Amino acid sequence: MSERVETGLGVELGGINEFCALVNKESRARGWWEPMDNVLGGLVPDVREELFMPTVDAFTTQKIMLIVCELGEAVEAMRQDIYGLERKDTFEDELADALLRLFDLIGERGIDIEKQMAWKINYNRTREHMHGKSF
Numbered sequence: 752m753s754e755r756v757e758t759g760l761g762v763e764l765g766g767i768n769e770f771c772a773l774v775n776k777e778s779r780a781r782g783w784w785e786p787m788d789n790v791l792g793g794l795v796p797d798v799r800e801e802l803f804m805p806t807v808d809a810f811t812t813q814k815i816m817l818i819v820c821e822l823g824e825a826v827e828a829m830r831q832d833i834y835g836l837e838r839k840d841t842f843e844d845e846l847a848d849a850l851l852r853l854f855d856l857i858g859e860r861g862i863d864i865e866k867q868m869a870w871k872i873n874y875n876r877t878r879e880h881m882h883g884k885s886f
């Protein structure tokens with residue numbers, strides 16, 4: 752059980768890190784990380800150390816772009832007025848795809864996202880209105 756993380760919003764975060772780990776476990780069971788594992792496992796020892804992180808970074812970039820693709824699909828569903836729960840290719844379904852891919856990546860990297868989100872919420876409170884931007 753994860754500890755509760757104070758956000759400063761009157762609610763505490765808890766369980767998101769565990770959920771990300773579970774989503775990653777499910778994703779791994781379905782083979783979504785096999786391409787990266789196969790490349791990393793195929794590196795000869797002479798170059799493994801040199802190419803390990805660049806390889807992880809390249810696959811991470813691919814994962815991030817797939818999240819962006821899911822968000823694009825959400826926009827497209829919205830443009831076509833396709834909404835609804837428990838149906839494929841709806842606005843809600845594409846948002847779920849994007850979040851699941853994001854949670855998978857967070858779980859894979861072992862990021863304490865609860866801690867980071869709480870820190871960011873509080874940091875953002877110190878910034879100027881709309882962070883000085885027009886939108």
Ligand SMILES: [Mg+2]
Nearest residue numbers: 821824845848
């Ligand atoms: Mg999708």
